[in-house]
Structure formats: structure tokens, C-alpha cells
Amino acid sequence: MAKVPVQFTLNGSEKAEFIDSGTTLLNALRDKIGDTSPKGGCHQGTCGACSVIIDGELRLSCLTLAETCNGAAITTTSGLSEGGVLHPVQRAFLDTFATQCGFCTPGTIMAAKVLLDHTPNPSRDEVVEALSGNICRCTGYESIIQAVLLAARANSQNAA
Amino acid sequence: MAIRRGRGVAAINYPTGMNLGGDPTQALVHSTPTGNFMVTLSSVDLGQGMKQIMAQICAETIGVPTDRVVVDTADTDTGPHCMGTFASRGTHRAGNAVIQAAREARQVMLEVAAEELEVNASDLETDGQGNILVKGAPQKSISIFDVALSAHFKRGRSISGRGMFLIPRSYPEKETGAMKPSTCYAHACTVAEVEVDDETGEVTVLTVKNIFEIGRALNPKMVEQQLVGGSWMGISHALYETTEPYYPNRDHGGTDFNQYLMPGPGDLAETEIIVLERPSADGPYGAKGPGEMCANPQIPAVANAVFDAVGVRIDTLPITPERILRALKAQAPN
Numbered sequence: 001m002a003k004v005p006v007q008f009t010l011n012g013s014e015k016a017e018f019i020d021s022g023t024t025l026l027n028a029l030r031d032k033i034g035d036t037s038p039k040g041g042c043h044q045g046t047c048g049a050c051s052v053i054i055d056g057e058l059r060l061s062c063l064t065l066a067e068t069c070n071g072a073a074i075t076t077t078s079g080l081s082e083g084g085v086l087h088p089v090q091r092a093f094l095d096t097f098a099t100q101c102g103f104c105t106p107g108t109i110m111a112a113k114v115l116l117d118h119t120p121n122p123s124r125d126e127v128v129e130a131l132s133g134n135i136c137r138c139t140g141y142e143s144i145i146q147a148v149l150l151a152a153r154a155n156s157q158n159a160a
Numbered sequence: 161m162a163i164r165r166g167r168g169v170a171a172i173n174y175p176t177g178m179n180l181g182g183d184p185t186q187a188l189v190h191s192t193p194t195g196n197f198m199v200t201l202s203s204v205d206l207g208q209g210m211k212q213i214m215a216q217i218c219a220e221t222i223g224v225p226t227d228r229v230v231v232d233t234a235d236t237d238t239g240p241h242c243m244g245t246f247a248s249r250g251t252h253r254a255g256n257a258v259i260q261a262a263r264e265a266r267q268v269m270l271e272v273a274a275e276e277l278e279v280n281a282s283d284l285e286t287d288g289q290g291n292i293l294v295k296g297a298p299q300k301s302i303s304i305f306d307v308a309l310s311a312h313f314k315r316g317r318s319i320s321g322r323g324m325f326l327i328p329r330s331y332p333e334k335e336t337g338a339m340k341p342s343t344c345y346a347h348a349c350t351v352a353e354v355e356v357d358d359e360t361g362e363v364t365v366l367t368v369k370n371i372f373e374i375g376r377a378l379n380p381k382m383v384e385q386q387l388v389g390g391s392w393m394g395i396s397h398a399l400y401e402t403t404e405p406y407y408p409n410r411d412h413g414g415t416d417f418n419q420y421l422m423p424g425p426g427d428l429a430e431t432e433i434i435v436l437e438r439p440s441a442d443g444p445y446g447a448k449g450p451g452e453m454c455a456n457p458q459i460p461a462v463a464n465a466v467f468d469a470v471g472v473r474i475d476t477l478p479i480t481p482e483r484i485l486r487a488l489k490a491q492a493p494n
Contacts, residue, residue: 041417042416042417044416044417044418046416046417047417097384100207100385100386100389101207101208102207127425128425128426129426131424132424132425132426134425135417135424136389136425137422138207138385139388139390139391139392139423140385140388140389141392141424141425141428142428143385143388144425145425
């Protein structure tokens with residue numbers, strides 16, 4: 001299979017790799033670059049566990065070809081904390097005990113971050129809508145919803 | 161044609177473990193040279209929190225902080241035997257094995273400390289913070305770190321223990337058929353309120369109120385997660401999930417998350433959880449198995465609520481709109 005070069009920023013640092021043409025971003029991140037925070041749940045875009053942020057938008061890395069990401073800025077959950085300080089969404093997930101087995105957590109945190117980036121003070125319905133693409137097999141949605149609302153409150157207090 | 165409201169209740173007993181030729185779990189505990197403790201198990205942490213609970217149980221028994229314990233699980237080639245992580249048996253069976261192993265390790269630890277302090281081991285106690293003290297004279301003490309160093313490099317001792325927990329196989333009595341197939345029953349009761357559209361057959365769950373009796377909650381936040389999430393798994397079993405909607409015919413079985421229905425965050429009803437702690441006599445620190453039972457009583461409660469709402473008994477899961485409409489049609493006078 002033809003190798004193609006890809007170059008993008010991952011969590012602020014430049015990455016350049018030769019990958020097999022047709023490799024998904026999910027596989028490129030996990031198997032080539034070694035960032036295993038996006039999870040492969042269904043590999044067909046229905047579970048949300050592989051969610052990452054590409055140029056500010058929430059994207060399913062299992063349905064995104066890596067070679068379409070040239071020049072993009074990609075953020076994954078492993079890049080959210082800064083200098084050992086957790087991102088407010090991560091902090092809120094800890095504080096509300098919003099992770100159980102943990103498999104859906106990275107994708108859910110990405111979805112929550114994009115929501116709060118666009119809608120800093122979401123209603124409960126907006127949170128539910130934003131998380132509707134993320135399946136939690138532990139069915140721990142209530143504490144996840146609470147985590148996102150808590151992160152929003154924490155953000156607005158910091159901004160005030 | 162109308163939206164009809166119904167309420168259903170169900171209560172369950174739920175057993176811990178199973179009865180297939182005996183139900184053993186074994187555990188090994190040993191200290192590292194720096195006085196951390198290793199718990200070795202074959203039991204699996206598949207996200208239910210086995211590692212955390214076993215670390216707590218080991219720490220409590222030995223008398224050290226939980227972060228001094230490392231739990232290694234799930235290599236059945238190298239670990240001590242475990243029947244497996246199922247039947248809600250993990251906390252109860254593995255927990256009892258870990259207690260037994262940790263007690264033996266603690267005894268060796270106290271013996272080594274006694275030699276170092278030149279006192280009797282029976283006069284020693286732990287402070288839970290990583291130190292061993294002489295009872296009544298706490299100024300005379302030694303850290304578990306130093307005890308472990310002494311055991312390894314001076315005294316040639318292994319601070320270790322073996323845990324062998326076995327529920328023997330129960331055979332039925334010939335005369336009566338009576339037997340004891342499982343142990344340590346947990347209990348739960350659910351009241352579910354639903355609305356059923358008798359035109360479309362759709363069921364909407366309005367509220368789910370659950371009360372669970374689970375022995376002692378060794379980690380209350382993890383118990384809450386298990387019970388809240390489990391309550392919704394129960395609703396999901398009742399109304400949505402199946403791999404074989406026309407069982408035994410396998411047609412139309414879901415093959416992926418597009419076709420296999422599970423609740424999402426938008427499907428949550430108001431859910432209430434009450435935990436009753438009634439420590440069990442044979443459980444590790446009073447624990448029972450809260451695992452699978454948390455998803456059981458919702459199923460008959462929803463079935464009863466549907467009956468209360470529209471007067472049909474659905475005895476096949478899941479309770480789909482199709483099944484409700486067929487039952488309503490069968491019941492209707494010709």
C-alpha cells in the first residue's frame with residue numbers, strides 16, 4: 001500500500017509521519033503516534049469513544065482519514081491538562097465521579113469541551129444533546145451530565 | 161386511543177456466586193522491600209472497580225493506607241486461581257481471599273517488627289499510616305518501611321500470605337431437594353412509573369425508584385455509580401436491548417450500535433437510589449455483591465407498570481411497541 005506523508009499538530013506539538021493511505025486518524029494516533037487516549041469502540045462512528053477535536057470541531061477519528069488532516073490542529077484528551085493541572089472538564093469529571101469503567105470517558109470529555117467552547121453556559125438539554133453521540137455502556141450518564149454542568153459553572157466563576 | 165400511565169413494583173433476592181463444583185477464589189499478598197503490598201489475583205477488573213476494592217480490603221486488613229497497596233489482576237497463567245468475575249462474586253469471594261492472605265502477611269510483618277523492637281508480636285498494633293506501635297507505648301514504634309527492609313535484608317523473611325476462599329459445592333438432599341446453591345443474598349426493590357401510548361405501543365419511563373440492600377458499601381461512591389447505571393441497564397433490558405428480537409429466529413438481530421438499542425443520555429428518567437447497609441456475616445467487611453442485582457428489579461417492575469397502564473402482560477423481553485400492540489390486539493374483543 002502506498003505510504004503518504006501526514007503532518008499536523010497534536011496537542012500543540014508538530015507530528016509528521018508516513019502512513020498507509022487510508023489509515024484512519026484513530027489508528028494513526030494510537031498505533032503510529034502512540035496517543036491511546038482516543039478509544040476504538042465501534043470503528044464505524046456510532047459510539048463516540050474515538051472523538052477528538054480537529055480545528056475546534058468535534059470529530060470522530062475512526063471516520064476521519066489521517067491524510068485529510070494535513071495542517072490541522074488536533075486535540076485529544078491526553079493533551080488537555082497543562083503542566084499537571086487538569087482541564088476544568090477533567091476536574092469536573094473527577095469531582096462528580098463521572099467515570100466508571102472509563103472507556104467512553106476520553107471521547108465524552110472531548111464532546112463536553114467542544115460544547116463548552118461554543119456554549120459556555122449550556123442548559124441541561126443542551127448538555128444531553130451534546131453528549132448524545134457518546135455511548136456509556138456503564139449507563140453513567142447522570143454523573144457525566146452533572147460533570148459538564150459543574151465545569152460550566154466553574155468556568156463562569158473563573159470568568160467573573 | 162390515549163397515553164396511559166401505570167406503576168409497577170418488583171422485589172428481588174439476588175445471590176452471590178454459583179454452585180458448579182465448588183466456588184473458589186485464591187489470593188496472594190506480599191510486601192516489596194519498601195513496605196508496599198502487592199495483591200495478586202486472577203480475578204478481572206473489567207471496569208467494575210475490583211482493583212480499588214481489593215486495595216481497600218488489603219489495606220484495611222494489614223493496617224496501611226490504601227495507596228500502599230498495588231493490585232495485580234487477570235493473568236490466569238500466573239495468578240492464583242479465581243473462578244472468574246461474574247455472578248456478582250468478585251467482592252465477596254476475592255475479598256474474603258484477600259483478607260485471609262493479608263492477615264497472614266500482617267502476622268509475619270508484626271513478627272519481624274517484634275524482633276526489631278524486642279517485644280512480643282501480640283503487643284503490637286498498626287496506626288493505619290504505615291507504622292507499627294507498641295500498644296500502650298506508642299513512642300516505641302517502627303515504620304513498615306523499616307520492617308520490610310529488615311525482613312528482606314536482615315531476617316530473611318517473606319512478609320506474605322495466602323488466601324484460599326472456597327464455597328464448597330452444594331448437593332441437593334435426596335429426600336427434599338433442598339440445597340444451598342449460592343450464598344450471601346442481596347436484596348432490591350424497584351417502583352417504576354411509565355406512560356404507554358396504546359396507539360403506538362411506545363413506553364416512556366417517568367420515574368424509577370430503587371432501594372438496594374447490599375451489605376456494607378465498601379466504597380459508597382462506586383456503589384452509587386453501579387446502582388444508578390445498573391438501574392438504567394435494567395430499564396434498557398426491559399425495553400430496548402436484545403440480540404435476537406424474534407428469538408429463536410435470529411432475523412433482525414442487531415449487529416452494531418446502530419441497530420442494537422441502548423439508552424443514551426436523553427433517555428434518562430428521574431432515578432432515585434436508596435442504599436440500605438446491612439453488613440453480611442460472611443462478607444469481607446460485611447460486603448455483598450451489588451454487581452448484577454442492580455439491573456434486575458427494574459425489569460419486572462416495568463412489566464408490571466405496563467400491565468397497570470394498559471392491562472396486558474408482556475412475558476418476553478424486551479417489551480417493544482410491537483409486543484404491546486400485538487398483546488392489545490389479542491386482548492381486544494372481536
